[in-house]
Amino acid sequence: MTDIAVHLLVLILLPPFLLGVINKTKAFFAGRKGPPLLQTYRDIAKLLRKGMVISGTTTWIFRAGPLVTLAAVAMAGLLVPFGASPAIIAFQGDLVLFAYLFGLARFFTTSAALDTGSSFEGMGSAREATFAVLTEPALFFAFLALARMSGSLSLVNMLRVPAMGLAAGTTAPLVLIAIGLFIILLAETCRIPVDDPNTHLELTMIHEAMVLDHSGPLLGAITYSASLKLFIIGSVLVDIVAPWKTGNPLMDWPIFAGELVVLAAVIGVVESVMARLRMNRVPYLLVSAILLCGSAFILLVR
Amino acid sequence: MDLLNALLVIILVLNLFALGTSRILSVIRIVAAQGVLLGALPLLLYESIGLPEALAAAVGILIKGLLIPTIMTRALRDVVIKKEVQPIIGLLPSIILGALGTGFALIFANRLDMAPFQGGTLIVPAAFATIFVGFIILTTRVKALSQAVGYLVLENGIFIFGLLLVDAMPLVVEMGVLLDLFVGIFVIAIMVKHINRAFSSTDTSQLVALKE
Numbered sequence: 001m002t003d004i005a006v007h008l009l010v011l012i013l014l015p016p017f018l019l020g021v022i023n024k025t026k027a028f029f030a031g032r033k034g035p036p037l038l039q040t041y042r043d044i045a046k047l048l049r050k051g052m053v054i055s056g057t058t059t060w061i062f063r064a065g066p067l068v069t070l071a072a073v074a075m076a077g078l079l080v081p082f083g084a085s086p087a088i089i090a091f092q093g094d095l096v097l098f099a100y101l102f103g104l105a106r107f108f109t110t111s112a113a114l115d116t117g118s119s120f121e122g123m124g125s126a127r128e129a130t131f132a133v134l135t136e137p138a139l140f141f142a143f144l145a146l147a148r149m150s151g152s153l154s155l156v157n158m159l160r161v162p163a164m165g166l167a168a169g170t171t172a173p174l175v176l177i178a179i180g181l182f183i184i185l186l187a188e189t190c191r192i193p194v195d196d197p198n199t200h201l202e203l204t205m206i207h208e209a210m211v212l213d214h215s216g217p218l219l220g221a222i223t224y225s226a227s228l229k230l231f232i233i234g235s236v237l238v239d240i241v242a243p244w245k246t247g248n249p250l251m252d253w254p255i256f257a258g259e260l261v262v263l264a265a266v267i268g269v270v271e272s273v274m275a276r277l278r279m280n281r282v283p284y285l286l287v288s289a290i291l292l293c294g295s296a297f298i299l300l301v302r
Numbered sequence: 303m304d305l306l307n308a309l310l311v312i313i314l315v316l317n318l319f320a321l322g323t324s325r326i327l328s329v330i331r332i333v334a335a336q337g338v339l340l341g342a343l344p345l346l347l348y349e350s351i352g353l354p355e356a357l358a359a360a361v362g363i364l365i366k367g368l369l370i371p372t373i374m375t376r377a378l379r380d381v382v383i384k385k386e387v388q389p390i391i392g393l394l395p396s397i398i399l400g401a402l403g404t405g406f407a408l409i410f411a412n413r414l415d416m417a418p419f420q421g422g423t424l425i426v427p428a429a430f431a432t433i434f435v436g437f438i439i440l441t442t443r444v445k446a447l448s449q450a451v452g453y454l455v456l457e458n459g460i461f462i463f464g465l466l467l468v469d470a471m472p473l474v475v476e477m478g479v480l481l482d483l484f485v486g487i488f489v490i491a492i493m494v495k496h497i498n499r500a501f502s503s504t505d506t507s508q509l510v511a512l513k514e
Binding site: 169171172173174175176179281283284285287288291292294295298299302 | 304305307308310311312314315318319322324393394397398401404405408409412422424
C-alpha cells in the first residue's frame with residue numbers, strides 16, 4: 001500500500017526535477033550559473049495561473065490534445081516498476097499498452113497541432129510522425145528481447161531480468177538494448193541529437209513546432225507531460241542498466257531517484273558535447289537503434 | 303566472460319556508428335574509443351596479469367587510442383579538405399550493410415569448425431563483423447584519410463581474432479603488429495599531406511590517371 005502511494009507520489013513530483021538537472025548540467029558546461037533546479041516547477045505553476053489564447057479556427061481537439069497526452073503518459077507511468085515498488089497495474093501483454101499509450105499521446109499531440117491549420121505545426125507533426133515510425137520498432141525489438149529473456153510478456157517481469165544477476169548469454173543483449181533504449185529516450189523526449197528543446201527556429205523544430213499555439217495551462221500540461229515521458233522511459237532504462245536493489249524500501253527509493261538524476265546529468269552532458277543532427281541524418285540514428293535492439297534479439301535466438 | 307561479451311558488443315556498436323558518422327573527425331574519435339576498448343580486452347583473457355601483460359595493454363591503448371588518432375587528427379587539420387566523408391554508397395546503406403554483416407557473423411559463427419574454441423564468447427563473430435566493417439569503410443570511402451580509418455578498423459578485427467590465440471601468441475608478436483600499424487598510419491598521414499600539396503585533393507578516385 002505504502003509502495004503504491006510512494007510510486008504515485010514519485011511519479012507526480014519527481015519528473016520536473018529531472019529537467020532542472022539537465023538544464024543545470026548544460027549551464028555548467030556553458031560556464032553559466034543556470035536556472036535553479038526547481039525552475040521547471042515554477043514554470044509550470046506560472047503557466048497554470050495564466051489565461052489562454054485560443055485561435056478561433058481550432059476545435060475541441062486542440063484543447064483535448066495536451067490533456068489526453070498528459071493522461072496517456074501518466075497512465076504509462078503506472079505500468080513501469082519504480083524503485084522498490086512493482087508496477088501498480090500489471091498483466092500479460094501490458095508492454096503493448098505501454099508502447100501504444102505513447103502512440104496515443106503522439107496522435108493527439110500531432111492532431112492538436114494540425115488542428116490549428118498552421119503550416120509550421122503541420123511540418124512539426126509530419127516530422128514527429130516520421131521519426132515515431134522509426135522509434136517504435138526499436139522499442140518493440142527491445143521489449144521482444146526482454147520478453148525472450150524473462151519468458152514473460154509483462155513489463156514488471158521483463159524489467160526484473162537484469163536485477164536477477166547476469167545469466168550467461170544475457171549481458172551482451174542487455175548492453176545492446178541499453179544503448180538502443182538510450183537513443184529511443186533521446187528521440188522520444190526530443191533531446192539534442194534528434195531535436196532541440198530550446199530551439200525557436202521554426203524550420204528545424206520538431207516538438208516545439210507542434211506546441212507553438214498552445215498557451216497557459218495547456219502549455220503547462222505539455223511541459224509536464226514532456227518531463228513525465230523523460231521520467232518514465234528513463235526509469236525503464238535505469239531498471240536495465242543499474243538494477244541495484246537492497247530489498248529495503250528506505251534505501252531503494254533514494255537509490256532509484258539518484259540513478260535517475262545521474263541519467264538526467266548524462267543527458268545534459270550529451271546535449272552539451274554533441275551538436276544536433278541534421279534533419280535528414282536523424283533517421284540514421286533511429287535506424288541504428290532498430291538495428292541494435294534487433295541484433296540483441298538475434299543474439300538471444302541464434 | 304560476460305564482461306568480455308559486453309565489451310565486444312560495444313565494439314560492434316562502435317562499428318555501426320563509425321559507418322554512420324559523416325564527419326571524419328568523429329569517425330577517428332569513434333575508432334580511437336574502439337582502440338581503447340580493444341587494448342583492455344586481453345586483460346580479461348589472461349589467467350594472471352603480471353607486469354608484461356599490463357604494459358602491453360597500456361602500450362596498446364596508448365598507440366591505438368591516443369597516438370594514431372592524434373596523428374590522423376593532425377593530418378586532417380593540415381590538409382585543406384572538406385571535413386566530411388564521401389561514401390560511394392551513402393551512409394544509411396553502409397550502416398545497413400554493416401548490420402547485415404554483423405547479423406550474419408553472429409548467426410554463422412556457431413556453425414564453424416572452431417565453435418568449440420570460442421567457449422561461449424563472441425570473439426569470432428565480433429572479429430568477422432569488425433573485419434567486414436573495415437572492408438566496407440576501406441572500399442566505399444573516397445578520401446585517403448577515411449580509407450586509413452577503414453584500415454584501422456580492419457586491423458582491429460584481426461586483433462580481436464588474435465584474442466583466440468592469446469595463449470599461443472607471445473606478446474612480442476602483438477607488439478610487432480602494433481608497431482607495423484603505427485608506422486603504416488604514420489606513412490599514410492604523411493602521404494595524405496603530400497598528395498594534398500601536389501594535387502589539391504585527397505580523393506583517391508582521381509589518383510588512377512597519371513598526369514604530367
